Amino acid sequence: MSSTAPSTSTSSTPSSSSSSGGSGRSRFVIGIVGKPSAGKSSFLNAITDALAKTGAFPFTTIAPNHGVAYYRLPCPCARFGLQSQCRPRYGSCQNGTRHVPVEILDVAGLVPGASAGLGLGNQFLDDLRTADALVHVVDVSGTTDAAGKATVGYDPVNDIDWLTSEVHAWVFNNLTKNWGGLVRRHTMLKASPIETLHKQLSGYGCPQSMVAKAFDACPKSLRDKPLETWDQETDVKDFVTVFLKTRFPTVVALNKIDLPDADTNIEKLDRKYGQSQELVLCSALAESFLRKLAKQGFIRYTEDSDEVVTHDDDAKLKPMDEKTAARLEKVRDLVLFRYGTSGVHQVLARAVEVLGLVPVFPVKNIHNFTTGAAKAVFRDCLLVPPHTRVRAFAAMVHPELDRNYQYAETVGGRMMGEADEITLDINIISIKTSES
Template sequence: MPGWELIIGCVGKPSAGKSTLFNAVTDGNAKVGNYPFTTIEPNTGISYYLTECPCVKRHCSEKCSPIYGFCKHGQRQIPVKLLDVAGLIPGASEGAGLGNKFLDDLRHAHVLIHIVDVSGRTNEKGENTVGYDPSRDIDWLYDEIHAWIFNNINKRWGGIIRKYKAYQVSEQPKTLAEMLQLQFSGYGTTPAQSEAIVHYMDLKEPVDLSTWEAGDIHKLVDAFMYIRFPIIVALNKADCKGETDHNILKIMQRYNKDNIKANSNDHLRVRDIVVISAASECFLKKLAAQKYITYNRGDQMFLTHDDEVETYGSSKLKKLDPTVESRLNKIMDMVLFRYGSTGVWKVINTAVECMHPTIVYPVTSWSTLKGPRGNTLSTCYMLHQHATVMDLKSLLINSESIPCVSIEAEDGRIMGEEDELENNGIVKVNSRNNVE
């Protein structure tokens, strides 16, 4: 999809349910080529960010016709790219397991979802066990990524100090953020993110890097990871019994902002936590496809044949056998009633919203709300945070070959090049081809 290609990386140890989540939130039957992302590999799929479509407020839901993604009952489903990162085990930063591949794949993601087996029935290597503390997985995965980055930076630290000092006395001095960008660009870091790291650490120019010790470099890496690799933790297998509830409560309490200790970096390790049951979503998705239930993505409930007969007087759904009905009752009791959904779409949304994207709907007519491609609200772009009119015009002209002259806000005002676009807003594209 034209626009900002936001990539979510799914990470976690073997057997945590990473592949199950991947299958739950991607359409395995869809040909990847139908979605115009730049590169698609075997471990990449298409998921969806769910948000309210402007067609609801504009009372045109029946006409809404997206080119990419879907609009169902006023819920816009915007394609995002999902990367199933190679399995990780402790020691990855030193090359253990698929460590090198994992850490290389990581560079392509903007935000990470760490899938954790919250049942405690698999150890750090994904082997079956009992009584394992899943909070340890949150720690060692963060520590492995941290160690990988720290080792790369620390061994070059002397050279970094010399270059920074040289740049400060040169005819074209570089700021600390510009210097850090030179070091972090290999991780896919943007100049804006390097600026954010300096701001987050409250560093004032000039900085005497020669006085920094290992602890200071570790703090730099913590800040870098918080900005560059935000981690959303998905506590998976919430439908399991045993120690699951205890483990969920323990992790939630530890990462509650009011409980984090002043000398801890826990607030940097986890941006947010979502309880999920990927297996439950896969089961509901399968039954819906086979016409046994009516179920929509992210819903708190589903309807069976008997439910529809009781509500509507008739049903085209197939009747359930006792075994399937029993499992559905378990999902309803253990997951949907407790958490409001299976959580899988919530965790995708949480990951996307962590990056604060700008969603914009360009149209060529206020009366018809037809997009540049012809249909009602057909075009939706996901752009980066603080995206401007200039960003949108560049996309329209260079990527879509639309001769955009100006962008008009909903109040009729012609927007300036540096004006920021409103998230989930509609704008009118004035071009040589459309006059209204």
């Protein structure tokens, strides 16, 4: 990721080397998992400008596909009546709605037994090591079996469980592949369980604090048990279950809601998981279709809404042939009318929300919200982890801001302490340095 070098004084230019807050372009990665043909690549294409290959047969994707999606949130420029001056460095601002880039990563399909080598195995899950959260795409239409082959009347109710257990096996196998050696080292070094577990799990791109958080979330009986006496089949497995929740918060996207059996399956899945999982309904194909028609000038479509304008409403739009018009009518009836939207942007929004990310707007001048000489306001927006403190945020924006840190102010010139946590309410910040 590239970034512009900051001025030596206050700057909102994000750092490309930031380790925890990320660059203003896209630091957070959402990984897409699911069985073959669930619609993972279709989801990527629907929400980004990627053109990943899709197909009604398993293992269309083998090498991972990347794309950049845009998380939407109210931009402060609207609150201050500065929309005309709002020019984001990355992403965009449309009528006061900020579009913040988030990277999406689509990997190969996973089948039951993948951890024992079935399908493509689960080695490709290693591609997900950079992901911060996961979207599990489930084919809710019942038209593909567990291996992703075309069928009718398949019951997807167990798809969430077996996929979760394959991801579990991926982490468990890595953690226990040399458990004897790990325990010997642990005893020899008199290390804490968190240090030892972190060492073995560091390949998952997690700081020790995340392992500590997972460890703290384990039952007391497990925390009190010396690591060298942990039973692999029970204790280690339980720890991995908790670790996965911390390391890979997951949203389940119930995809293909445009197909006939979706309703019944949605009900079943909701009954089983409604309380315990984040379930969001979507149709990747409907969204791609609507975007394509809009790009070709047949419709005006407001993404994330049910607003579709056609030639019948506005003669400036191209008229559609009968087949396309019939397909559009179907998408309107089966998706937009029934669910309000295609749902793909809700999936992204939930993924950002399960991570608890807070949007922060660093500015040089806290009174007019500009950065540098230009009149442009709110140039940057960073999504930062929950409970990020002001000083840590300065380091995320640029190491220079941390090195030369003096103080921070928010709207109205109100001072902020360096240990203050950034919240959704106080998220416009100017860092002053000794060079300012």
